[in-house]
Amino acid sequence: MKRTERLLKKMEELGLESLFLNNVQNIRYISGYTGTDSYILISPKGKWFITDYRYTEQAKNECVEFEVIERNRQTTTLGQCVNQILKDNNIKNIGFERDHINYGMLEDIKNDVEAADFIPTSGIIEELRYTKDEEEIQLIKKACEIADKAFAELLKVIKVGMTEAEAALELEYNMRKLGAEGPAFDTILISGAKTSMPHGIPSDKKIEHGDFVTVDFGAIYKGYRSDMTRTFIMGEANDEQIRLYNSVLEAQVASVEGIKAGLTGKEADDLAGKVLERDGYYEHSGKSLGHGIGLDVHEKPFMNPICQDVLKEGCVVTCEPGVYIPGWGGVRIEDTVVITADGCEILTHTPKELLIVK
Structure with a gap:
């Protein structure tokens, strides 16, 4: 079973419609991406990889399961990007990595998201990483x-x-x-x-x-x-x-x-x-x-x-x-x-x- 499939199965058990990942190592584990300054939003309705022009080509080469979204950092906030994905796909809740996201980033995203519940999660990806293939x-x-x-x-x-x-x-x-x-x-x-x-x-x-x-x-x-x-x-x-x-x-x-x-x-x-x-x-x-x-x-x-x-x-x-x-x-x-x-x-x-x- 693919890592993304294992993750989606765990999310279903927890009642999560989507999960936002910002930890570099967890992103690498799930997507294969080896760079930085990028984020994942994953749901049964889609897999989105959010980055900017510096990493777009790399992400498209490495993250073959994901739709790569190039965000203009000068005109679009991360929260606005997340909000658009949630709205377009009628997603009503979003999990976040409470052990990894900082307060400022979380508050900024919350301020831009119009209609979704935020659910703190802990150790979801780490549980998948517990044993090695x-x-x-x-x-x-x-x-x-x-x-x-x-x-x-x-x-x-x-x-x-x-x-x-x-x-x-x-x-x-x-x-x-x-x-x-x-x-x-x-x-x-x-x-x-x-x-x-x-x-x-x-x-x-x-x-x-x-x-x-x-x-x-x-x-x-x-x-x-x-x-x-x-x-x-x-x-x-x-x-x-x-x-x-x-x-x-x-x-x-x-x-x-x-x-x-x-x-x-x-x-x-x-x-x-x-x-x-x-x-x-x-x-x-x-x-x-x-x-x-x-x-x-x-x-x-x-x-x-x-x-x-x-x-x-x-x-x-x-x-x-x-x-x-x-x-x-x-x-x-x-x-x-x-x-x-x-x-x-x-x-x-x-x-x-x-x-x-x-």
């Missing part, structure tokens, strides 16, 4: 392959004295060179005591002998993203670094070996959490095993101590336990995996054993 999985695999290769190239050149920012730039260049559209998110490459900050920012800090170095990054390939984290040590490791690393590694391996369809997010999170609790690190853990990934870097399902999202075959998620000790440092190890009936397939293949870069 085979084509999506193959694109994520390619994004993971690019990340693996780019990281291997980074390890050949990273050295004591290089700044975090220089190393991050090298990694992102490698991904582009290997075919990525760009980084999946702002690359995290931090060293030393900064590794206690889960989302630390690369800076002009120089990487030093004995530092932990945490690299959390991913690639975008044809819209789909990978996410991987590796932590290694520059030059020489001390006993406490080794102990912490081995605990996080055991927790991460336990998660990928135990995760499978049917588990809740809480049950999946417990797989790693039990190891860290046994070793006395749970207090300093992120208390979140991971998240879904696809067109967005963070999407359902989520895995944490309170989450009841159920893992299904075809979900693509990250397994990324971490421990963060303020003022001292931290370790995170992360793979992207696809959930199967009895386990998972790991899509990121960079080795995880403790690496000491000389």
Whole structure:
């Protein structure tokens, strides 16, 4: 069944005569459109793609199921365009993405629409995106392959004295060179005591002998993203670094070996959490095993101590336990995996054993 057909079926169940989409990733999922500054209005009575002259040709090439409407931004408001479609097709209600539309846009559209009820919706497209089809999985695999290769190239050149920012730039260049559209998110490459900050920012800090170095990054390939984290040590490791690393590694391996369809997010999170609790690190853990990934870097399902999202075959998620000790440092190890009936397939293949870069 086509994605638009699945969406229309869901809309019928919810009593929606039409649905307005403004989220870029949801628009891409439903229409195949890879650009920006465009909108979808979909109904059993028609499928309309609203854009302007900058994207008309692209939309006609990519959105084959949709009637492309070119709006003159100088003379016609978005609300006027929506209103005309609703009037012409006798549509009496319109759903909108309450989690994505901003207040100003919604009010502007409401002011122009003459006779339709506005219905807030949440998660309709995200529910369709919850599991990935085979084509999506193959694109994520390619994004993971690019990340693996780019990281291997980074390890050949990273050295004591290089700044975090220089190393991050090298990694992102490698991904582009290997075919990525760009980084999946702002690359995290931090060293030393900064590794206690889960989302630390690369800076002009120089990487030093004995530092932990945490690299959390991913690639975008044809819209789909990978996410991987590796932590290694520059030059020489001390006993406490080794102990912490081995605990996080055991927790991460336990998660990928135990995760499978049917588990809740809480049950999946417990797989790693039990190891860290046994070793006395749970207090300093992120208390979140991971998240879904696809067109967005963070999407359902989520895995944490309170989450009841159920893992299904075809979900693509990250397994990324971490421990963060303020003022001292931290370790995170992360793979992207696809959930199967009895386990998972790991899509990121960079080795995880403790690496000491000389």
